[in-house]
Amino acid sequence: MRGETSLVSDKETRDKYAPRLKSKGEDALRVATELYAFVNLLDANKTLERALTDPSRSAADKQQVIDLILGQEADPLTVDILHDLVAHQWSRIAHIANAAEDLSVDATAYYADALGITNQVAGELAEIHSALLGMPLVLFRLSDEYGRPEARVNLLKSLLDGQDMHPVTEQLALNATQDLRGRRFPDTVMWLVDRFSEHMDQVMVTVTTAVPMSDEQSSRIQDVYGRKLGKPVHINSVVDPSVLGGMKVQYGSVSTDGTVATQLKHLRRRMTTAG
Numbered sequence: 001m002r003g004e005t006s007l008v009s010d011k012e013t014r015d016k017y018a019p020r021l022k023s024k025g026e027d028a029l030r031v032a033t034e035l036y037a038f039v040n041l042l043d044a045n046k047t048l049e050r051a052l053t054d055p056s057r058s059a060a061d062k063q064q065v066i067d068l069i070l071g072q073e074a075d076p077l078t079v080d081i082l083h084d085l086v087a088h089q090w091s092r093i094a095h096i097a098n099a100a101e102d103l104s105v106d107a108t109a110y111y112a113d114a115l116g117i118t119n120q121v122a123g124e125l126a127e128i129h130s131a132l133l134g135m136p137l138v139l140f141r142l143s144d145e146y147g148r149p150e151a152r153v154n155l156l157k158s159l160l161d162g163q164d165m166h167p168v169t170e171q172l173a174l175n176a177t178q179d180l181r182g183r184r185f186p187d188t189v190m191w192l193v194d195r196f197s198e199h200m201d202q203v204m205v206t207v208t209t210a211v212p213m214s215d216e217q218s219s220r221i222q223d224v225y226g227r228k229l230g231k232p233v234h235i236n237s238v239v240d241p242s243v244l245g246g247m248k249v250q251y252g253s254v255s256t257d258g259t260v261a262t263q264l265k266h267l268r269r270r271m272t273t274a275g
Helices: 004-044 046-052 059-070 076-087 095-115 118-133 136-142 149-160 167-178 185-199 215-229 260-274
Strands: 203-209 233-239 247-251 254-257
Touching (some): 004 046, 004 059, 004 095, 059 076, 095 118, 136 149, 203 215
Parallel strands (some): 203 233
Antiparallel strands (some): 203 247, 247 254
8 A cells, every 4th residue: 555645646747647658659668668677677676766765865866877777778758757756755665666567557558549459458358357266276376476477477378378369468467477566466457457447437347157148238237337336337248157157247356246156156165064
């Protein structure tokens, strides 16, 4: 959880650079990639992170450090964003990396806008999350902070192989397991879904059923949750025959599981306890 100072600093920088990231169009991907590389650098170098958040050092001094690290290779917008971040104050030193990650995701979303794939990426991320929920061992391995990042990445690549997802979706998912950043893999994926939904000013509602829903069912759920949440709703329909029947509805951290498979599981548990 971030302190008030960090929340204000994060919001100020994101609001300030949103128009410039939007105007970058397809070039926003370069900024996103460079910012995320800087997040990885900070996560691996706490001494640098401490130096860039030291309130006793001037903003100009910290900006010089940024220039030394980036040299002449980075996009000027990347440099400007990082200059702005180090000029702000942070409640904890790790929060500057969190802010850089936020801006990297923002840049990726604007890139997706330029390609017209924002909804697609959000939906595919939600599909990854839903598909892996029933695979606890896989989720453990993808979230294992003691495992090698390369092993986690290779595992996820093998799972995504042949799924025909957009490269942007795949890269976001791979980033989520390569650098865990103190989070579980599925939590990061769901956070990304929420961020893309927020970017589109809508809520992504994932509905898992045993067979495909009819257009009428999908529209009814969209209407119900649109009224409930007070925002436009996008339905991400996932078909999973293993749920047997009923449906599971998930948005953000809220999940309502009314599937037959889950009800049977609860019934077996009660019978075992009673016996």
